[in-house]
Amino acid sequence: MLKPGDPAPDFDLASASARRAGRTRLGDIRTDLVVLFFYPHDFSFVCPTEVTGFDHALADFKAEQTAVLGASLDSVESHLRWAEELGGIGYPLLADEGGKLARAFGVLDEKEHVALRATFVLDQKRVVAYALASPFNVGRSIAETLRVVRAIRTEHLCPADWEPGVAFGPDKLKF
Amino acid sequence: MQDGVLTTAGVLFGLSGAVSDRKQVILAALASSAAGALSMAAGAYLGTRAEAEVLQGEIERTREQAQERPYIVQEGLLRELAKEGLGREAAYRVVKLLSESPRALLSTAEQKMYGYGGGAMGNAALDGLVMGVAFVVGALVPLVPFFLIPSKDAGLAAALATTALALFTVGYFQGWLAHSEQRWRCGVRFVTIAIGAAVVGYLIGLAISPLGASAG
Known part of the structure; x- marks a missing residue:
């Protein structure tokens, strides 16, 4: 699994976004940060709480100059039907058929042939700033991901459970 | 005999x-x-009693989960149906239909996940x-x-x-x-x-x- 400091591999994948099929290339995304989250399957009862959770918080991520991308090993047709089932998803769901992207990020479960429930935040240089993997049966916290995005964007030393408005350390201090 | x-x-x-x-x-x-x-x-x-106690424990756990976190039971049932050869999307739709009745969802989940068929639990x-x-x-x-x-x-x-x-x-x-x-x-x-x-x-x-x- 890639860790903070590792460069993210570039990708150009078919994707479903806003009820339409298209392509998404990492190099074309111009936001400060990118949240890329992997999930095991379309058409599951755990994943939608995350997929829709990120969609509900999309305006907050956009306000932080952060793009959100979801990825699983399902086809783009599956993503389109799945997004429709969920009432529409406003960010791209990447069709990582074959699992090349998940493998590149080190989050492919080869035995089950699914992506782990993993979240990466990529910085402006598309280097991994944050990486987290959850168990298959535990959905991740969208609020925590947003908190981390906000903390990274401060470029300050942020204490545990830091929230916007709480004092933080001096600029560029790493530890 | x-x-x-x-x-x-x-x-x-x-x-x-x-x-x-x-x-x-x-x-x-x-x-x-x-x-x-x-x-x-x-x-x-x-x-029979040991088997019934273990099964009863599993069923009570499933019922608690179904009340507090229905998606855990739904996902478990979906996986069982997928194991039996149903495609993931089809299995999802079957479980979603069953979910319209919590009782139907629970009884089907109990049958598929624990092999419990209503009155089939043994009388020790x-x-x-x-x-x-x-x-x-x-x-x-x-x-x-x-x-x-x-x-x-x-x-x-x-x-x-x-x-x-x-x-x-x-x-x-x-x-x-x-x-x-x-x-x-x-x-x-x-x-x-x-x-x-x-x-x-x-x-x-x-x-x-x-x-x-x-x-x-």
Whole structure:
């Protein structure tokens, strides 16, 4: 699994976004940060709480100059039907058929042939700033991901459970 | 039932080889039948009860989950349906339809995830009683003719005949239940195994009879 400091591999994948099929290339995304989250399957009862959770918080991520991308090993047709089932998803769901992207990020479960429930935040240089993997049966916290995005964007030393408005350390201090 | 038949026939033939007194053989066979019936009844009771307790625990956990976090139960059921060959999307839609009735979702999840089919959970007391009674009925098959016929050898021959007939009937009935076209063969297989066990028991009894003589 890639860790903070590792460069993210570039990708150009078919994707479903806003009820339409298209392509998404990492190099074309111009936001400060990118949240890329992997999930095991379309058409599951755990994943939608995350997929829709990120969609509900999309305006907050956009306000932080952060793009959100979801990825699983399902086809783009599956993503389109799945997004429709969920009432529409406003960010791209990447069709990582074959699992090349998940493998590149080190989050492919080869035995089950699914992506782990993993979240990466990529910085402006598309280097991994944050990486987290959850168990298959535990959905991740969208609020925590947003908190981390906000903390990274401060470029300050942020204490545990830091929230916007709480004092933080001096600029560029790493530890 | 065949356990009772086989065990008691084995004791009758084994002891007849080792002990000359017919009454001792009958007493020992009665004691063995009683112990066997109690042992089988207790085993069935404990086994069914343990299985029911484990299953009940799983079901209660599933019901709690279904109330607090229905998606965990939904996902579990989806996986079971997918294992049975349904595509993921189709399985999802089936589970979603079932989810319109929490009761339907729960009962289907219990069946698929834990193999629990409503009233299918065993009754430990009844299982124990049935097992014990069946053992006693089986034990009576070789014991009654041996008890009723005064001659030890003639009694043994009659016990062998009733044992063979009873086992053949059980084997034939089993073949009938399984819709087998070889019901006779099923019956003969039961009889062959039983007679084999009886002969081996008798031979062992003969072999150890000198030990009984020296101990007496």
